[in-house]
Amino acid sequence: MDDLTTLTTTKACTVRLLKKLQDNIELARMKIKPSKSRSISIVKGKLSDQRFLIGDEPIPTVSEKPVKSLGRWYDASLDSSDPFVAQAAPILATGRKWTPLEATKQAKAALKHRDIVGRVQHGRSGLGAGASTPAWNKATPFQRRKLVVQEVRQQEEAARCAKAVSQAKQGQWMTWEGVEKRKISWQELWEMEAFKASFTIRAAYDVLPSPKNLSQWYGEDPTCSLCPTPATLKHILVGCKTGLTQGRYTWRHNQVLQCLAAVMESRRMSVNALPPPSRRPATTFVREGGGQATLTTTRPETGQLGGARDWKMLADLGQKLRFPAEIATSNLRPDLVLWSASLKQVYIVELTVPWESAVEEAYERKKLRYADLAADAQQRGWKAKVCPVEVGCRGFVATSTSRLLREMGVRGKAHR
Template sequence: MQFGLFPRVMWPMSVYEVPLSKVEKLKKVVNSYVKKWLGVPRCLSSVALYGKGILQLPINSLVEEFKCAKVRTELLLTGSKDRIVSGLAPNPSKGRKWKPKVAVQEAEAALRHGEIVGNVQIGRGGLGRTSGKPMWRKADQKEKRRLVVEQIRRQEEASRQVKAVSLAKQGQWLNWEGVERKQVTWRDLWSMESNRLKFLLGATYDVLPSPDNLRIWTDGDPSCRLCSGVATLRHILSGCKVSLAQGRYTWRHNQVLKCLAAGIESRRQQVNAEGSHKKGIQFVREGEKSKRAVKSRSTTQEAKDWQMLVDVGGKLVVPQEIVTTNLRPDILYWSTSQQVVYFIELTVPWESSLEEAYERKKLKYEELRLEAEQKGWRARVFPVEVGCRGFVGRSVISLLGELGVGGKNLRKTVREMSEEAARTSNWIWMRRAFSAWGKQ
């Protein structure tokens, strides 16, 4: 669609007078074929296909591209250096529902207002962490066209956000807190298995054919095949008592834990290896300037004797030199020389319960942290969460940054954890009606 349909239709739409209502009818036809290609049900909203929310697909909306093309045409004609062209610029679109001239005026007014307001703080990054905005009054004609088109795209995204709020099921992702957004590229689409992609989209927006959804669609039986509960998607992936007793959720947890441990282990080996080589004197030639060393925000570089234990299979025992306890954190990361210890606990909950899981695990290991500090250790508790549908919590990013895992290794670890959580949850979903589930 991006490289086949749009190049064929955008130029005629830009040149000829095409009303917005006609484009919206064409968009419905396009949506039906896109949903069929992705393997998702017809009830999936267009917000999921074109929105830039929690899960972003590399597909653009036909209506959005139409509006941007018309706005570009309007700006090119009215901003022409030829007075005859700019004075007699024709209306590039007919219809009463949407007019490019009015849209340009509203976008320019919003940009001027944003320049007056200035840079506002967004998120939890702290003061001064947001990037600056380009100045409207200092921009040239080409830059102004780009800013206006970006403003039109933001308005379209805002309208999709408003629509998502009105969706009871497919808009639940708006209530997720502390979750990193996920972006699917074209490479991911071509390399991903069809059932994996179908599960990712269906699980994110809760449109999979769970017994509870089938009850709404076809008046079926909503009960779980394994227990007597109501088989919603949340129940199947994170709330079934039989699945918990059989170890399905534990198996998924351990698979994600292995990915996290692999990322930390590579960093541990790197830090310990740096201590075995003495750094020589860095001489500076005459006329040259010395290179400033980039300081890492990680505190783990102070020690070169880091050790790590991972609780896979319930065999982790906290060394008595740190603290005597029966608790088993998922990962124990410590340095004897610096008297520093990290208690890392991984949880794979339902995405809307990430904050609750964080507070619960934090409180669980608070007493353990105090006991370790009484023995002279600098102890920190790091609860980390990865949603059962593959959305990584921001606590994972904070932990890896604290341990010095950054750049390519950080992105690789986060991607592997996300993919493993989605893969194992997909297997749990496919075996939802089988008492003997079998590990994949």
């Protein structure tokens, strides 16, 4: 026997194994020839350029020098042209409810059916918008593997959503319209305190030990400790009238408003500190045969605030907010007012911390409330925009809040 194959899980194990093999073979008065050896390293399913040595001489990789063994060539390609090798699928140990063989069969059938149907446009972006995916019959083996993985994930997500719809309590999050998907990275989850992660997950599925749930589970008294109403999670977070009169919800609202105001104030100060905006006229283009010019502009990183350097802001924190008299006369107290006298532009921001399923209702209610104030400001020559924003009582942010931050030019970590 003069051929030997080793397989390890880490680079350190490979280095130690090669060292021991070299020592043992030298004791037997034999020698390993690195020039006739080959190495291949795969990290997370992709080839990696890892180097190994026998003594001081490096071992060539199969990418550099393919090798032939038992009548078959081995190179950097992970695909095999041999039909027997290609069809020899590994046996995977799985559970009883899900098998990869059945899942891949369904995914391939769905992809072939998609080729027959053709490309279908989703959303309001228009025909042809979005990234194009290769057709199954024209895709390469690598693209087919990627398509199958994506299709399996989509089918599993669809099955999970279908199950959640049938659950009256744990599936309530399916009725949350206008709420951003909350993406928690592994790093954030690792750094998050255990009780905070537990509260976030159990609150989303309404399985916290509220008096109503404890009554259902163990037969305890479901009455609220502040009022005679059954204390469900919704009642505790947004529906207790006694808690409202005691200022509990107002305190929570002000804590969220304080964070939002800090981000907006930081953005306002950074924009005001920039050099004056350029007044150079924009380039206009006229299409052939058309008489109307098309104005082409680029969106600056400063967002909608980039047109002026005299932005001012008031927040309804600490003391009672008075709406600026130069804009309009009103007794209403929005949570934030951001305006520029040079542009005669004002943003009226109103924050609500509702139950997540009532986000859309809160948005429409607040927008209607300040519609007359915006109309009065417009009659005085101001460009007024009412911006209701919502942050759910369980910490889920509404799309209106993200839209406002993007419009103000807030990016990156501050936006998250």
